[in-house]
Amino acid sequence: MTLMLILSGLFLALLVVIPLIERYAPQPSTETQNKLSRWILPLVAVGLVLAMLRQCGAIP
Template identity: 50%
Template sequence: MGTLLTILAVLFLALLIIIPLAEKYAPKGEGRDYSKITRWIIPLMALVLVLQLFRHYFM
């Protein structure tokens, strides 16, 4: 249990350090076009659902 808490604490501290640095040094470009990504969300979620059902019943 102590090992788990240590790992979680290290991950939390890493996030506290990495996220501000990533936001600070991220390239400042034009806004992204998310329409290309959003058209794939429903089919990918359906695929994940089918794969999880397969995994649940056959493995």
């Protein structure tokens, strides 16, 4: 029962906090977006490789 109360409280907090962050956060510049987009796909690829290695048992 306590776990359900904690999880519901966190869920409600997310429902309130996320719209506030989206509304009041500064918009990144085009240069910043380009810098970040260059890193996203390589990081996703590294994450997938690490997940596959963990699944195969190569990484404990």
